Amino acid sequence: MAAGLVISAPASGVGKTTLTLALARAWRHRGLNVQCFKSGPDYIDPAFHAAATGRASVNVDSWAMDRGAISHLVGRGADADVVLAEGSMGLFDGVAAPGVSGTGATADIAEMLGWPVVLVIDPSGQAQTAAAIAAGLRDYRPGVRLAGVVLNRVASPRHEDLVRRALNDAGIAVFGALPRHAEISLPKRHLGLVQAEEQAEIGKLIDEAARFVAEHVDLDAVLRSAASWTPQPAANGLNVTPPGRRIALARDAAFSFVYPHMLEAWRGAGAEISTFSPLSDEAPDASADVCWLPGGYPELHAGRIAANARFRSGLRAFAETRPVHGECGGYMVLGTALTDADGVRHEMTGLLGLETSFAKRRMHLGYRLATLAAPMPGHRPSARLRGHEFHYSTILAQPDTPLAVVHDATGAVIAETGSQRGHATGTFFHLIAEDR
Incomplete structure (x- = not known):
């Protein structure tokens, strides 16, 4: 039986990928088997997931795929100890009109699989307002459960204290707070991150991210917040025909x-x-x-x-x-x-x-x-x-x-x-x- 979590945020560019890679590698260092997925149509992040875990990652997409296809794909996590689904954009961001099984939002996958959400919050330029944002995300859709928050790019101990107090008052768990740390920044270009296969030092970068996150985040608390999950047999798999033999x-x-x-x-x-x-x-x-x-x-x-x-x-x-x-x-x-x-x-x-x-x-x-x-x-x-x-x-x-x-x-x-x-x-x- 695996433990399932979704890593999401209020918006893009907050640090979802870095946290996902760091958690995956840190738990792998502890001897756990970690399986990652990418919610949404991003075709770059799965290669980073594979670099962090040693296991192939795939996309799951509620706009393009039905529930049977999604169940079929996530079934590969059956033999893992921890399963992480990294979201895209903000937690509830999708298209206006539903597709096959949803709007493409990360929240669709979280609700469909019953996995709690760990939010990455960047409180730059704010303090207590970060708690209002987290509380709004927690309460926006009843079927989506918030496990807690990891703060990213906090400016100082005083800044962290202000945000932590506000989140505690709102009843939202804070798993950790990450100071700014340029050494774990993933390089980007116009279509997103520079691909994992183009970065010779990607393994060292992920190791440094894992070390940094393990120093500032309560990994045991994050793991305890995950939902016990046993994949359900899929009635059907992917409707994909090869273009040739x-x-x-x-x-x-x-x-x-x-x-x-x-x-x-x-x-x-x-x-x-x-x-x-x-x-x-x-x-x-x-x-x-x-x-x-x-x-x-x-x-x-x-x-x-x-x-x-x-x-x-x-x-x-x-x-x-x-x-x-x-x-x-x-x-x-x-x-x-x-x-x-x-x-x-x-x-x-x-x-x-x-x-x-x-x-x-x-x-x-x-x-x-x-x-x-x-x-x-x-x-x-x-x-x-x-x-x-x-x-x-x-x-x-x-x-x-x-x-x-x-x-x-x-x-x-x-x-x-x-x-x-x-x-x-x-x-x-x-x-x-x-x-x-």
């Missing part, structure tokens, strides 16, 4: 945004995955029957991608006879050209007519529901696909046949329809699940 998957620093649960579902359905690196000028495996280019940071490596003739010619040759699909950054690389942040235009593979630019950044963010107008690898026409879009590119041209009719979470039609030409398809959204 043998999949050539682009995988390197420019192509890394793929949801772990998707890869596991493909393998679970019998597909084989062979990886190749476009940045190393590698072509897809000639024995594969489909090629998949996930998102990532092609805009940071556009010159190198443009110069890698073996990759580009190999991909074009592959696409003459077999399907090639790109998501977000992968879609951009399938296009005609990509203009980087300095205004330099780089020729891409030309399998699609898409042209994008980062010279004038525009954020595209949100859930997407796509009804396919044409087939894409693993999915028939008329299939309804749920995904998430997050990028800063501007579309200069999208001239090919639209792949889908795409709506945002409010039901509004959006212009990012994806494209289809020959054997090549692409979407700006990252696929999470198909509606049953």
Whole structure:
């Protein structure tokens, strides 16, 4: 039987990821098996979880997944001692219209699983008001239980005392208070944290975070606040069809945004995955029957991608006879050209007519529901696909046949329809699940 907790906060940027990693590593140092999950569509944090725990982490998402799929995914925590679900944004932040089993809010997962919430509160620029915020979050939704609070970035002992007293008066447990500590700050870039696999010192950073948190947080009290949890058998698993029997998957620093649960579902359905690196000028495996280019940071490596003739010619040759699909950054690389942040235009593979630019950044963010107008690898026409879009590119041209009719979470039609030409398809959204 595992102990389950949700790590959340009033907003983004407060320290949820750092606390999650530190707790996971500190308990692992004590000999406990820790399993992490990420609530919501963030595709970067699960790799940090895996680095901290030694166990693969996956996303659970109430907007895109039904309860059966979520139960199936969290079932991997059955043999763990502690299970931590890291939230996204603020505790109750989701979309206005419910999706499959909720709005995508972390609170949905906390209520669904019956796990108490540990709030990370940053009281910078305030004191007693932090207690009012915590009390408001505690009382906002009856089905969500607050275990207690960890204060982050407290300015001084006096500051900590003021906030602690107010929280105690409100009947809210304070598990600890963390002074400012730059040494455990995780580096960021425009789509979130710099990826775990790009940080050679990530293990040392997590160890330092664990040491620091163990010094300032009552780990035993946090663990006692967790709910005893036994996973319930899932009536159904993920509704995911592999795009092929043998999949050539682009995988390197420019192509890394793929949801772990998707890869596991493909393998679970019998597909084989062979990886190749476009940045190393590698072509897809000639024995594969489909090629998949996930998102990532092609805009940071556009010159190198443009110069890698073996990759580009190999991909074009592959696409003459077999399907090639790109998501977000992968879609951009399938296009005609990509203009980087300095205004330099780089020729891409030309399998699609898409042209994008980062010279004038525009954020595209949100859930997407796509009804396919044409087939894409693993999915028939008329299939309804749920995904998430997050990028800063501007579309200069999208001239090919639209792949889908795409709506945002409010039901509004959006212009990012994806494209289809020959054997090549692409979407700006990252696929999470198909509606049953």
